[in-house]
Amino acid sequence: xxxxxxxxxxxxxxxxxxxxxxxxxxxxxxxxxxxxxxxxxxxxxxxxxxxxxxxxxxxxxxxxxxxxxxxxxxxxxxxxxxxxxxxxxxxxxxxxxxxxxxxxxxxxxxx
Amino acid sequence: xxxxxxxxxxxxxxxxxxxxxxxxxxxxxxxxxxxxxxxxxxxxxxxxxxxxxxxxxxxxxxxxxxxxxxxxxxxxxxxxxxxxxxxxxxxxxxxxxxxxxxxxxxxxxxxxx
Numbered sequence: 001x002x003x004x005x006x007x008x009x010x011x012x013x014x015x016x017x018x019x020x021x022x023x024x025x026x027x028x029x030x031x032x033x034x035x036x037x038x039x040x041x042x043x044x045x046x047x048x049x050x051x052x053x054x055x056x057x058x059x060x061x062x063x064x065x066x067x068x069x070x071x072x073x074x075x076x077x078x079x080x081x082x083x084x085x086x087x088x089x090x091x092x093x094x095x096x097x098x099x100x101x102x103x104x105x106x107x108x109x110x111x
Numbered sequence: 112x113x114x115x116x117x118x119x120x121x122x123x124x125x126x127x128x129x130x131x132x133x134x135x136x137x138x139x140x141x142x143x144x145x146x147x148x149x150x151x152x153x154x155x156x157x158x159x160x161x162x163x164x165x166x167x168x169x170x171x172x173x174x175x176x177x178x179x180x181x182x183x184x185x186x187x188x189x190x191x192x193x194x195x196x197x198x199x200x201x202x203x204x205x206x207x208x209x210x211x212x213x214x215x216x217x218x219x220x221x222x223x224x
Contacts, residue, residue, distance in 0.1 A: 008151075043201055043217055088153070097161075097207075098144075098169070103152065
C-alpha cells in the first residue's frame with residue numbers, strides 16, 4: 001500500500017523561529033514531491049514541489065529531499081503567525097499519475 | 112473570478128437523497144479530480160478524469176459516480192447519500208500528472224443527516 005506519513009502535530013513554534021515539517025513515503029521509485037498549505041476551512045494551495053535530491057529554496061521556504069531515506073521535509077524560516085496552517089505532503093508514486101497525500105501536520109506560530 | 116469553482120459550497124441533505132456536486136474550471140486543464148477530506152484522514156481520491164473520455168476510480172469510489180460533461184466540467188454524484196459521506200469535498204485540476212501542480216476549488220461542505 002502506498003503511504004505518505006506525516007507527524008500530525010500540532011507543531012508549535014515562536015514567531016521568527018524555523019519550523020521543520022517532515023514526511024516519509026513508502027515507494028523508493030517515487031519521482032515527484034509536493035508541499036501544500038491548507039488554512040482551516042480552505043482549499044489546499046501549493047507551496048513547493050521538488051524532484052531531485054537535495055534542497056530547493058523559495059523565499060522563506062526550503063524543501064529537502066532524500067530519496068535514499070525516502071524522506072522529504074519543509075523548512076519555514078522566520079516563521080510568521082500567518083504561516084499557521086496545516087501542511088500537506090503529497091507524492092506521485094512511480095507508475096502512477098495520481099497524488100497520494102499525507103494526513104497533514106498542523107503548524108501554529110505563536111506571536 | 113476563481114479558476115476552479117464548485118457548487119454548492121454548502122449542502123445539508125438527508126439519508127437516501129441523491130445529490131450532485133459540480134465543478135467547473137477556466138484553466139483549460141484536461142485533468143480533473145474529486146477528493147474528500149475528513150478530519151484525521153487527509154485528502155482521499157474519489158474519481159479522476161484525464162480527459163473527457165477517460166474516467167477512473169480512485170481509492171474510495173464506492174457510493175459515488177461522476178460525469179465529465181466537457182473539458183471544463185466534472186460532476187460528482189451521490190446516488191443515495193449516507194451519513195458517513197459527510198465530509199468536505201474538493202475538486203482539483205492539473206495539466207499533467209507527473210510534474211504539474213493540482214489546483215483546488217474552494218470545496219463543498221456536505222452534511223448528510
